[in-house]
Amino acid sequence: MVTALLGRRLSVLLAIGLSITANELMVQREDALDSAVNAALFAAVSWTIAEVCRRLGGALRTARALSRDLAMREMLLDTILTSVPVVTLDREGRTQRVTPAAAAVLGVRRDEAMALPFHTLVPGFDDLALESARQGGEVLTPSPGSWTVSRADASPVPLTIHANVLPDDIWPEHVVLALADQSQAEAIRQRERDLTERLNNVWRLNSMGEMAATLAHEMNQPLTAAAVYLHAGQADLAKIGPAAEEAARALDLARIQLLRAGDIIRRMRELLSTGSRTFTEERASQMIQDLAPVFTLIGRDTDVVIDIDADTEDDHVMADRIQLQQALANLVKNAVDAAMGREDGRVLITGRSLGPEGYEIAVEDNGRGIPMDQRESIFHPMTSTKAGGMGLGLSVTRSIVESHGGALTVGSSRLGGAAFTFRLPHRSELDAA
Ligand code: ADP
Numbered sequence: 440m441v442t443a444l445l446g447r448r449l450s451v452l453l454a455i456g457l458s459i460t461a462n463e464l465m466v467q468r469e470d471a472l473d474s475a476v477n478a479a480l481f482a483a484v485s486w487t488i489a490e491v492c493r494r495l496g497g498a499l500r501t502a503r504a505l506s507r508d509l510a511m512r513e514m515l516l517d518t519i520l521t522s523v524p525v526v527t528l529d530r531e532g533r534t535q536r537v538t539p540a541a542a543a544v545l546g547v548r549r550d551e552a553m554a555l556p557f558h559t560l561v562p563g564f565d566d567l568a569l570e571s572a573r574q575g576g577e578v579l580t581p582s583p584g585s586w587t588v589s590r591a592d593a594s595p596v597p598l599t600i601h602a603n604v605l606p607d608d609i610w611p612e613h614v615v616l617a618l619a620d621q622s623q624a625e626a627i628r629q630r631e632r633d634l635t636e637r638l639n640n641v642w643r644l645n646s647m648g649e650m651a652a653t654l655a656h657e658m659n660q661p662l663t664a665a666a667v668y669l670h671a672g673q674a675d676l677a678k679i680g681p682a683a684e685e686a687a688r689a690l691d692l693a694r695i696q697l698l699r700a701g702d703i704i705r706r707m708r709e710l711l712s713t714g715s716r717t718f719t720e721e722r723a724s725q726m727i728q729d730l731a732p733v734f735t736l737i738g739r740d741t742d743v744v745i746d747i748d749a750d751t752e753d754d755h756v757m758a759d760r761i762q763l764q765q766a767l768a769n770l771v772k773n774a775v776d777a778a779m780g781r782e783d784g785r786v787l788i789t790g791r792s793l794g795p796e797g798y799e800i801a802v803e804d805n806g807r808g809i810p811m812d813q814r815e816s817i818f819h820p821m822t823s824t825k826a827g828g829m830g831l832g833l834s835v836t837r838s839i840v841e842s843h844g845g846a847l848t849v850g851s852s853r854l855g856g857a858a859f860t861f862r863l864p865h866r867s868e869l870d871a872a
Pocket of ligand 1: 773774777804806807808809817818822823824825827828829830831832833834856857
């Protein structure tokens, strides 16, 4: 038995052989047949016992290995669960296990939270929700996907909870709840909402300013023409003589008012065109990269993928950062609008360093492109093909680019749509201009 428990089959055979030999030497047998039968019986019985012992030994070793393995797994699970907010509930909805991370999320001590009905920890997580967990797995949510837990420190924490029902033979735990603290995600969403609002405000303000400038420009011409016509009318009335004096005076008053209106508009244009331009030395690639969050906002709610590929070498330019970024954002917004209808909508913003030629920025898309005969007219103010479009973006963008000593051109993109390109001169060239 000892050999079977400790050794291999060969040792068992040896032990049996030695025992039979010793038995033969020590015990006197009647004849050879008696010896042989004795030896055979001894061998058979001891071999059977040895086999039973061997199997027993094997089973013991396996059991030990299994329980070691189980302990390791338990340890691993405990370690994993320490950092994962998980709560288990029994059939009555009382907490059975609360991991440290779950206690932290719920803002309670683990020992305090044990055996409590879960809805006392997360108000609103009611029996109805648990019932739905029992039936299907995913818990019904009272509001879009989240509960709010009010911690002792009074900061409400938005939570999402996913529930899984355990098999019936696991007892007493019945439901596993995986909690996820949504405060950070909620803060990011709030920040995104704020940013969108701010971007829209900036956009509105900028558009209003530019619209006023454009209107001023557009109205200046008809006003001047009206003044000229009035002047001509006055000259004609003068020929009639004193009878038309009254009318001529009225026309004169009208002409003075027109000139005044023109003056107001001129001053407004001056204010708008010179008031906010401040050129500083900028890195063009950085200006583009800094707009990445704005591009993300522009592309939000669309499937358009927006990529940036900007050379970082030799990219120093003189620019009014805000104005130039507004111009770029205008181009990207148009490009996203154009590519939006497509399944694989794509916009690419490239920045290329052209050595002494300056730095070239292109905004391309794989939208419908711009027909040859519209490539000039789209830059005219109030030209738009969009419902609700003001048709100011491109004219504003062009004037911003021109004020930077560049020129905005449009062509076809290798992506399949339109490509708007402009070049910014390096500092020395702008100074010389
Ligand atoms: P808005 O965007 O308000 O229409 P814009 O001056 O920015 O004003 O654009 C004028 C027109 O030029 C747009 O209505 C559109 O028809 C055309 N356009 C601008 N960019 C693109 C583009 N990337 N792809 C196709 N068409 C474009």
